[in-house]
Amino acid sequence: MKWIDKVKKFNARSKMKTQSKSGGSLSTITKSVNRAKLKNLMNMKSVGVKLFLLIFSSILICVLVVGLFSYNISKQIIEDKVAQSSEQTISQTAGKLDVLFQNYEDLSLQLIFDNEIQNNIAALRTSKEAFVVFETTKKIETKFQSLILSNRSIAGGHLIPLSDEYPGINGGGANLSYDNVSENAWFQDVLALDGRPLWLPTRLNGYSGTGGEHTFGLARVVKSTGTNDPVYVLLIEIRYSELQNQLTGLALGSNSTVKIVDSGNSIIYSEDEKELSTINAVAIPQEIADNTAYSIRSQNGKGEQVLxxxxxxxxxxxxxxxxxxxxxxxxxxxxxxNMTWIMAGIAALIAIGIGYLVLRMIAFPLMQLRNLMNQGEQGNLTVRSELKQRDEIGQLANSFNQMMEKITALVNQTNQSAQEVLNTAGELSNASNKTAVSAKEIAVATEEIATGATSLATEAERGSDLTSNIGTQMKSVMEANNQMVAAAGEVESASEQGTKYMSILIEKTGMTEEMTRSMVEKVDKLKDSTRSIRKILEVLNNLTKQTNILSLNATIEAARAGAAGKGFMVVADEIRKLADQSRQSIDVVGQITETIQREIDETVGVLSEAYPLFQEQIGSVKEANQLFYSVQNQMSQFVQRLDSVTESIQTLDRSQSVLSEAMENVSGVAEEASATSEEVASLSNEQLSISEGLVKLSNKLESVSKELKDSLSRFKTNE
Structure with missing residues (x-):
């Protein structure tokens, strides 16, 4: 790399400058410095490498963060805008399909309530003649086909009989009988809906399985308006191509697809017909509001992220x-x-250039100073820095040169002082030997005097020790008494606190009793309220019975009116059903009310049993409160008696102190005499030890002076 070549050139120039300045003595040092520079530059602990990596990483990270953040923000904005536009398109298309589906439901109602069809169904029920049945069936089929086949989007229609009394009616496509479809799940679902429409998913080759095209269907139960009994199941097969006509051309974006799925996520419509009746990979939440468009992000069957x-x-x-x-x-x-990665590459090149400048201006001079300091550490005080920069590194180089000059002067001066100290140490050693001989003779005489004074002090100390033991035992008695007083005070405080707690407990127990009594009263009122509810339910039950009677009368009148009263008969039948449902609801409410009243009676019984227990609890708490008062009074008397015992012990302690002080005075006099003798002996011994110490110090000073001279001899100076 180019910057490595520049490092080598810089090392060569530094070598030439050092040789010209310091001569042959620095040539070896300069060569080793130049060889180590490149190796030190690549050291990860180097300041230059750290600065280079810091600058390189900072520039590169900033460029990447800004670019990738902009990319993610723009991507999110695009997704949000497309989601809003797609939701609007999907919502409008769903509304258009709702109108189409509503037309089919209206057609099914028209078929069910057509007067001609209903009249012929009633004729089939009453007539048993084969010719009449044939003619009537033909009329129903003709009318049915005229209504069904008038709509070109309908592939066929079927009236599937629910009993043998009625023949099957076909309005196009293959015939479907009860035996063919009765086991199908969709057929059972239609019967369970009792007249409400059921939309059926797309089936290949139709619901007969023999048709030539795909169809989806609408099915519902057909009832006789005369008896309101289910007689047929109406199935309208709608051509799958109708959905294709409505959804073809609906473009949400490049490579986008449109599907219709049911609640189980099974595909009903797809541009790829192979996906029909399969489970869609994109799962939609079950609970969603009608006529409200939503968007989710998921994966399709190919593993691609889709909106x-x-x-x-x-x-x-x-x-x-x-x-x-x-x-x-x-x-x-x-x-x-892509532009972010390109700019990141450009930023990396710029960062490398800036990093090289930082290495040239900071790292290389610092390495040179470090190597010079290493040579100075090894004892070479002749090294000097050649850096001429005006920044902090240049100031550091000047300070290094000044430091080396002062250290050189200090070493020279220390060499001279060490020689003078060595000469003085020899003279001091001779004087110390003479002083040591005299000190030994004085120490022997002083020890004989100190022996007699020591015997006197020993006897005095024995009496003082006995007095001290008595004082120690008195202190132990006083401490035990003080602990007893403190314990009694704590017991008295605990009794007082217990009394307060019992008062609070009595108050709360009384409040509990009041709440229990109030609860019993409220439960009694609730019991009265349930009786009122039962009376209201009896009135509603009577109204239901009357409504049922009115419905029956209306049905009779509608039957008398003949064909003109058929519509009114349906209304009367619905009123009768409503009355039956009301009666059932009233019965359920009556059962719930009886259950509530029974539980209220049980609650009253439990509260009645608990109330005497609360009263007994209050009596027990009051008795416990009296016991706490009694304990508190007795502890107060006990504390007073302990106070009188404490005063007696304090008087005895003062007497013991006077006796102990007297014995200490006697012992002090004896010890003072002994100490005086020992002090003299000690001074003599001390003088002897000082003399011996002077001898040792003189020898040590001489040895240190020689070592100092040897240590300073390894420093190289110009002198």
Missing amino acids: APYNKFKLMDWRLLGEIPVNELVKDALYIR
Whole structure:
């Protein structure tokens, strides 16, 4: 690399300058410094490497963070805008399909309540003649086909009989009998809905399995208006191509798809017919509001991230779903990401250049100073820095040169002082030997005097020790008494606190008793309220019975009116059903009310049993409160008696102190005499030890002076 070549050139120039300044003595040092520079530069602990990495990482990270952040923000904005537009498109398309589905439901109602069809169904029920049945069936089939086949989007229609009394009616397509479809799940679901419409998913080759095209269907139960009994199941098969006509051309974006799925996420419509009746990979939440478009992000069957806007239809639990590949949405934003990586590469080159300048201006001079200091550490005081910079590094180089000059002067001066100290140490050693001989003779005489004084002090100390033991025992007695007083005070405080707690407990127990009494009263009132509810339910039950009677009368009158009263008969039948439902609801409410009243009676019984227990609890708490008062009074008397015992012990302690002080005075006099003798002996011994110490110090001073001279001899100076 270019910057490595520049490092080598810099090392060569430094070598030449050092040789010209210091001569042959520095040539070896300069060569070793130049060889180590490149190696030190690549050391990860080097300041230059750290600065280079810091600058390089900072510039590169800033560029990457700003670029990638811009890319992510733009990608999110695009996704949000496309999601809003797609939701609006999906919502409008779902509304258009709702109108189409509503037309089919209206057609089914027209078929069910057509007067001609209903009259012929009633004729089939009453007539047993084969010719009449044939003619009537033909009329129903003709009318049925005229209504069904008038709509070109309908592939066929079927009236599937629920009993043998009625023949099957076909309005196009293959015939479907009860035996063929009775075991199918959708047929049982239609019967359970009792006249409400059921939308059926797309089936290949129709619901007969023999048709030539795909169809989805609408089914509902047909009832006789005369008896309100279910007689047929109406199945309208709608051509799958009708959905294709409505949804073809609906574009949500590049490579996007549109599907219709049911509540189980099974595909009802897809541009790829192979996906029909399969489970869609994009899962839609079950609980969603009608006529409200939403969007989720998920994965499709190919494992691609897709943006999925969806909307629920009004008439059935189907969803209109769009799938837009996210990669197609954000492909324009990839330009920002690519430019980010290009700018990151350019920033890396700029960072390398800036890092080299930092190495040239900071790292290389610091390495040179460090190497010079290493040579100075090894004892070479002749090294000097050649740096001429005006920054802090140049100031550091000047300070290094001045430091080396002062250290050189200090070493020279220390050499001279060490020689003088060595000469003085020899003279001091001779004087110390003479002083040591005299000190030994004085110490022997002083020890004989100190022996007699020591015997006197020993006897005095024995009496003082006995007095001290008595004082120690008195202190132990006083401490035990003080602990007893403190314990008695704590017991008295605890008794007083217990009394307060018992007072609070009595007050709270009384409040509990009041709350229990209030609860019993409220439960009694609730019991009266349930009786009132039962009376109201009896009135409602009577109203239901009257309504039922009125419905029966209306049915009779409608039957008398003949064909003109058939519509009124349906209304009367609905009123009768409503009355039955009201009666059932009233019975359920009556059972719930009886249960509530029974539980209220049980609650009253439990509260009645608990109330005497609360009263007994209050009596027990009051007795415990009296016991706490009694304990508190007795502890007060005990504390007073302990106070009188404490005064007696304090008087005895003062007497013991006077006796102890007298014995200490006697012992002090004896010890003072002994100490005086020992002090003299000690001074003599001290003088002897000082003399011996002077001898040792003189020898040590001589040895240190020689070592100092040897240590300073390894420093190289110009002198």
